[in-house]
Amino acid sequence: MKRIKMLTTGGTIAMQSNPETGVVEPIEGHHMTSWLDHSSSIDMEDVFNKPSPHLTFADLHLLLGKVKANLDDPQIDGIVITHGTDTLEETAYYLDLHLSVGKPVVLTGAMRSSNQIGSDGPTNLVNAIRTAASPGAAGKGVLVVFQDEVHAARYVTKTHTSSLSSFKSPEFGPIGYVEKLQAVFHYKPRPQEDYPAPAEMKSVYIVKTAIDMDSAMIDFLITRGICGLVIEAFGQGNVPPTLMPGIKRAIGANIPVVLVSRCGSGRVQDTYGYEGGGHSLKELGVMFCNHLNGPKARIKLASLLAVTTDQAAIRDAFEAEASMPE
Ligand code: ASP
Numbered sequence: 001m002k003r004i005k006m007l008t009t010g011g012t013i014a015m016q017s018n019p020e021t022g023v024v025e026p027i028e029g030h031h032m033t034s035w036l037d038h039s040s041s042i043d044m045e046d047v048f049n050k051p052s053p054h055l056t057f058a059d060l061h062l063l064l065g066k067v068k069a070n071l072d073d074p075q076i077d078g079i080v081i082t083h084g085t086d087t088l089e090e091t092a093y094y095l096d097l098h099l100s101v102g103k104p105v106v107l108t109g110a111m112r113s114s115n116q117i118g119s120d121g122p123t124n125l126v127n128a129i130r131t132a133a134s135p136g137a138a139g140k141g142v143l144v145v146f147q148d149e150v151h152a153a154r155y156v157t158k159t160h161t162s163s164l165s166s167f168k169s170p171e172f173g174p175i176g177y178v179e180k181l182q183a184v185f186h187y188k189p190r191p192q193e194d195y196p197a198p199a200e201m202k203s204v205y206i207v208k209t210a211i212d213m214d215s216a217m218i219d220f221l222i223t224r225g226i227c228g229l230v231i232e233a234f235g236q237g238n239v240p241p242t243l244m245p246g247i248k249r250a251i252g253a254n255i256p257v258v259l260v261s262r263c264g265s266g267r268v269q270d271t272y273g274y275e276g277g278g279h280s281l282k283e284l285g286v287m288f289c290n291h292l293n294g295p296k297a298r299i300k301l302a303s304l305l306a307v308t309t310d311q312a313a314i315r316d317a318f319e320a321e322a323s324m325p326e
Contacts, residue, residue: 002040002077002133005070008032009063009091010050011084013110013121024113026051031114032082035122039181040133043076052084052091052109057201057302060094064197067095071103078104078132082125085109085158085166088144092153093296096142097303098197104137107153108145111164120147120164131176131183140175140185141192149174152189157264157293171265171291193317198306204228206294208262209239215246222246222253228301230258231286232294237261237268237278244276244284251285256305256314258287260297267291289318 008014014030017023026049036042047066048059063081070076083091092107099105108128110121128145131137142153146167155169169175176185203226207217221229229250233239237259239247250257259281261268267290270282282288289297297318304314 003075004040004042004078004080004129004132005073005076006032006042006044006080006082006129007063007066007070008044008046008082009048009052009055009059009084011052011082011086011088011109012113013082013084013108013125014049015051015113016115017113019115032121032125035125036129037126040129042129050084052087055084055087055091060091061197061199063091064095064098067099067105071099071101071105076103078137079106080125080128080132081105081107082128083107083109085111089153089157089167089293090295090299092142092144092156093292094299094303096153096192097195097300099142099192100194101141101192102138104132104134104140104143106132106137106143106145111162111166118164123148127178127183130178130181134183136176136185137183139188141189143175145178145183148178150176150178150183150185154189154291154296195303196307198303200306201299201302202227202305204230204298204302204305206230206232206298208232208294209234209243211240212242213240214242215244215249218243218246218250222250222255226255227305228256228258228298230260230289230294230297230301232262233259233268233278233281235261235263236266236271237281237288238272239276239281241275244280247281247286248284254311256287256301256311257285258289258297258301258318260289260292260294262294264293287315287318
């Protein structure tokens with residue numbers, strides 16, 4: 001029988017809906033032990049009990065330490081982490097970025113609290129455990145399991161505010177699915193990057209583009225002394241011309257500027273030559289990042305900045321690694 005370490009961190013999967021008010025709230029203790037089937041031997045540890053919007057990088061660093069310690073334990077075959085869904089993809093990617101995972105590490109959560117009709121917590125948890133115990137789950141990076149699907153941390157995102165099938169990998173699809181007894185896999189994501197885990201992440205902000213937007217936000221962030229900037233550009237990687245002066249000032253202040261698309265899938269490229277088009281951004285020195293959304297690109301940039309200020313190395317880390325599945 002496989003031995004799985006389960007680490008709980010809070011989120012809706014551990015919350016209850018108040019029958020009088022209908023408000024979903026954290027509770028003391030949770031009912032997850034009663035959901036376990038006996039297909040694996042589970043050792044459960046409550047790491048914290050927080051709604052996921054309350055999590056900090058310090059929390060993620062602590063969780064990473066727990067995961068590493070358990071991965072080093074020869075008694076443990078795999079790890080399951082329960083987590084709030086709002087920021088689950090960020091924690092999954094953070095772990096993916098800072099771990100060289102030889103054993104399965106699987107995150108899951110629930111869109112409905114444990115006492116709501118049709119709660120997805122029990123099924124997701126049992127599926128996550130089955131995935132962590134599956135022979136094919138090792139060596140595929142950190143995984144995320146929801147609604148019988150297995151997703152790679154790098155590609156998955158929460159796409160719906162309330163649907164049980166909120167978690168999707170818009171660009172490449174799930175990497176596998178969970179059958180009655182085990183998970184089976186369609187493809188393997190790119191090998192993980194394994195960055196040193198900094199105790200303190202550097203301050204990186206995200207600016208999302210919108211029509212007729214000027215540089216005020218970027219200029220404000222420069223005055224705050226930020227270390228890095230991620231821009232969620234239009235389409236293939238274009239911004240309003242009125243954002244260009246701010247981007248120039250950020251680059252002039254030695255702040256690395258990373259470009260992702262607000263589309264959520266597809267690549268950013270130096271296709272358009274007009275002012276604010278991808279070509280003009282590339283010429284300015286903006287770094288292009290593909291297959292990561294804004295929050296994940298922020299995590300990668302904040303991690304890189306904690307270990308290097310070498311802009312060429314940072315550019316390589318974004319542009320040389322295309323993140324496509326194998
Ligand atoms: N707001 C909740 C959280 O992320 C949502 C959830 O867990 O589904 O903690």
